[in-house]
Amino acid sequence: MIGPQAQDSFERIFFAAARTRLVTDPQHACEIAPAPGDLAQGEHAVLLTISSMQFRLLLLLHVKDDEATRAYYMGGAEGVLVDTFMEFCNLCCGAMNQQLVEHFPDLGMSTPYALGSQCLPYLRVLKPDHVxxxxLTIDGTVRLGATLCICTRSPLDFVAVEAVEAHDSAGELELF
Structure with missing residues (x-):
């Protein structure tokens, strides 16, 4: 039920958001490659949702609590990695939401929450139209996984002219 142009548009919007919002420095590269099957890279999966009247998009970002990831996102600070990582995930989802609202004015976005990555196979219960x-490899050392899952109730196709790189933000609160 999701047309090829919509699939491509969702992917390009996600790629642009990931490349600008999952990095700690705009100079850091974020390489993205397709992964086979239900790849879960890490013990935690941060789930974010963007919903409209036409679709529900679930974005799961998989993170492993290892030394390289902790150093990249925590910078030597004490604390729980997944809590810090959820802030980056929220920025990524917000950037996607900003691009999608141009095509779907009735969007709602969830707050991020962490799950065990063993939950990934349960996405099939939703009977998604696209998964x-x-x-993802960030700054050559941090390895993340991402799963984009889209469910619709009716045929969906749209073209995002160009997924723009998200503008720099000082973390201001956006009210909808």
């Missing part, structure tokens, strides 16, 4: 997994 795709990606392997």
């Amino acid at each position: 795709k997994s990606y392997a």
Whole structure:
């Protein structure tokens, strides 16, 4: 029920958001490659949702609590990695929401929450119309996984002219 142009548009919007919002420095590269099947890279999956009258998009970002990831996102600070990582995930989802609202004015976005990555196979229960997994490498050392899952109730196709790189933000609160 999701047309090829919509699939491509969702992917491009996610890629642009990930490349600007999942990095701690705009100079850091975020390489994204398709991953086979239900790839879960890490013990935690942060789930974010964007919903409209036409679709529900679930974005799961998989993180492993290892030394490289902790150093990248925590910078030596004490605390829980997944809590800090959820802030980056929220920025990524917000950037996607900003792009999608141009095509779907009735969007709602959830707050991020962490799940065990063993929950990934349960996405099938939702009977999604489109699921795709990606392997992300940030700054050459941090490895993340991402799963984009889209459910619709009716045929959906749209073209995002160009997924723009998200503008720099000082973390201001956006009210909808």
